Amino acid sequence: xxxxxxxxxxxxxxxxxxxxxxxxxxxxxxxxxxxxxxxxxxxxxxxxxxxxxxxxxxxxxxxxxxxxxxxxxxxxxxxxxxxxxxxxxxxxxxxxxxxxxxxxxxxxxxxxxxxxxxxxxxxxxxxxxxxxxxxxxxxxxxxxxxxxxxxxxxxxxxxxxxxxxxxxxxxxxxxxxxxxxxxxxxxxxxxxxxxxxxxxxxxxxxxxxxxxxxxxxxxxxxxxxxxxxxxxxxxxxxxxxxxxxxxxxxxxxxxxxxxxxxxxxxxxxxxxxxxxxxxxxxxxxxxxxxxxxxxxxxxxxxxxxxxxxxxxxxxxxxxxxxxxxxxxxxxxxxxxxxxxxxxxxxxxxxxxxxxxxxxxxxxxxxxxxxxxxxxxxxxxxxxxxxxxxxxxxxxxxxxxxxxxxxxxxxxxxxxxxxxxxxxxxxxxxxxxxxxxxxxxxxxxxxxxxxxxxxxxxxxxxxxxxxxxxxxxxxxxxxxxxxxxxxxxxxxxxxxxxxxxxxxxxxxxxxxxxxxxxxxxxx
Numbered sequence: 001x002x003x004x005x006x007x008x009x010x011x012x013x014x015x016x017x018x019x020x021x022x023x024x025x026x027x028x029x030x031x032x033x034x035x036x037x038x039x040x041x042x043x044x045x046x047x048x049x050x051x052x053x054x055x056x057x058x059x060x061x062x063x064x065x066x067x068x069x070x071x072x073x074x075x076x077x078x079x080x081x082x083x084x085x086x087x088x089x090x091x092x093x094x095x096x097x098x099x100x101x102x103x104x105x106x107x108x109x110x111x112x113x114x115x116x117x118x119x120x121x122x123x124x125x126x127x128x129x130x131x132x133x134x135x136x137x138x139x140x141x142x143x144x145x146x147x148x149x150x151x152x153x154x155x156x157x158x159x160x161x162x163x164x165x166x167x168x169x170x171x172x173x174x175x176x177x178x179x180x181x182x183x184x185x186x187x188x189x190x191x192x193x194x195x196x197x198x199x200x201x202x203x204x205x206x207x208x209x210x211x212x213x214x215x216x217x218x219x220x221x222x223x224x225x226x227x228x229x230x231x232x233x234x235x236x237x238x239x240x241x242x243x244x245x246x247x248x249x250x251x252x253x254x255x256x257x258x259x260x261x262x263x264x265x266x267x268x269x270x271x272x273x274x275x276x277x278x279x280x281x282x283x284x285x286x287x288x289x290x291x292x293x294x295x296x297x298x299x300x301x302x303x304x305x306x307x308x309x310x311x312x313x314x315x316x317x318x319x320x321x322x323x324x325x326x327x328x329x330x331x332x333x334x335x336x337x338x339x340x341x342x343x344x345x346x347x348x349x350x351x352x353x354x355x356x357x358x359x360x361x362x363x364x365x366x367x368x369x370x371x372x373x374x375x376x377x378x379x380x381x382x383x384x385x386x387x388x389x390x391x392x393x394x395x396x397x398x399x400x401x402x403x404x405x406x407x408x409x410x411x412x413x414x415x416x417x418x419x420x421x422x423x424x425x426x427x428x429x430x431x432x433x434x435x436x437x438x439x440x441x442x443x444x445x446x447x448x449x450x451x452x453x454x455x456x457x458x459x460x461x462x463x464x465x466x467x468x469x470x471x472x473x474x475x476x477x478x479x480x481x482x483x484x485x486x487x488x489x490x491x492x493x494x495x496x497x498x499x500x501x502x503x504x505x506x507x508x509x510x511x512x513x514x515x516x517x518x519x520x521x522x
Contacts, residue, residue, distance in 0.1 A: 022280055029301075047355070050309075054348050057316055061345045064323055068338050074200075075225045078128070082204050083221050085126060088114040096403070098209070102217040108208065111219070115139075115206060130202070142168045201226040227332040305354045312347035315340045364472055372468035379464060383457050390415060390449050398442055402431055418446070419453045 031039065083090050083099060088111045090100055102108050119139050122130060144166045204223040281301075285291050319340030325331040356362040391411050398405040404414040404427060417423050431442045 018284065022284055026281065050351075050355075053313075054352070057341075057345055057348055060320065060323070061341050064338065064341055068334055071227065071334055078202060078225060079204075079221075079223045081126075081128065082202075082223055085122070086115050086118050086204070086206060087111075087219060087221060097220075098218040099221045100219045102208070102219060103215065108217055112141075112208070140168060142166055227334075305351060308347055309351055312344045312351065315344035315347070319344060364469070367472045368465065368469045371472060372465045375464050375468070376461070379461060383453075383461075386452070386457070387412075387415065390445075394445060397438065398431070398445070401434065401438055402427075402442075404430070415449065418450055419458065421454070424450070 028039065084092070087099055088107075095101060102111060116139060118125065144164055147163050147165050202223070202225055204221065207220040207222070209218040209220060282292075319337050322331060322333055322337040322340065326334065326337060353366060356366070391408060394405050394415070395408050395411045399407075399411075403410075405411050414423075414427065418427065428443075428446060431439060
């Protein structure tokens, strides 16, 4: 029996040593870089690497943004130039969602022939370096109309076959004239152009819309610019250009290598430590207390900031590679590259909040955001149902009478601006008084929406965040999980480590519990 007691004491002693070692490792795992530096005096080189990465990513984004602005400006200026070249009588300002309008038959004929003549003489009249895409390139004219339509003069009866047909004529540059037939629907004029200097394909379509048969033909101008990959391009002073491209390529490759190193090299030790600490914690509780650790306690080991950093770094790597290919004229995915680089920079700067959380004064903001986010999301789901109801109602009733309610997207944007108190008087004043019933409904609709969302829903929204902030200040928000109770409450075992700041209220509650436990044991 004595031997058995000694064996049990030795086993218990080994288990206590494992427990103390696991607690020390867990406490160090949940420390921030500042506390780790005070504990082990190791230079926080990962923090310096993060700062360097922020500077390089932001600089790269600024240069690409300036380049992308030139491309977008080029497309917009081309569209304006084409409108002045091909639309007869264009004033320089669009009418609503269309460019201009026609009211007489003669103006309709003149406008169509004006487009044909301008297209034929484009090289002589355009200030831009434009050319036709092919030698046999032509202007495509399409007419969409009803198949059959007859009118009986005796009783003014119009018989119409609702099925439509589309006739297309391709006018080559050598054509001198075209016969124009009367249309009852649409007339499309399409053409393809090219810019030999910048290797850009230009497409535009002019639509004469007479679908409403109201005596007014709406003229729509739609254009598209396709920046193509340059093949066998040569530049004078190519040696100087090659040196500039090589230096820029070298800078971008350094940025990509830094991102690759920042993603994969520091993260593997962190992932390895995470799995090791988590598995040791689970095995210890299963061995000593015969208790399985729940999923919520397992998630305490996962740091969401690391996930955010990894996502931003991967997006930066892909965006940097696309940027290099765009600069080398091998790709033209400007929009995809700008989305990747812009989103990655957003995530990088959001990640800076993590370092502010190391200081207890700034940590209140982060804790308030974390505490209020679930409640705010649930509240937005409920408020969103009311918002969608008002959106559909305004579109159906007020759409024909108000330009801000013509489509669902415009209605949603208009209502959101009203919630923020923007453009209220203009929204009320632009309601047409052609229908007294609709006018009265519009007043009831707008007054009820503004009163409900500004005075009630928006106030409740702010109250949720204020309540979370007050709860954070009195330090009664979080409950102490099994993991933090085990890691930071040490009965009769004092350690030189301090509770980490980023644990926030949990750490404060743990301190209280530790003091209570110590006082009871004494």
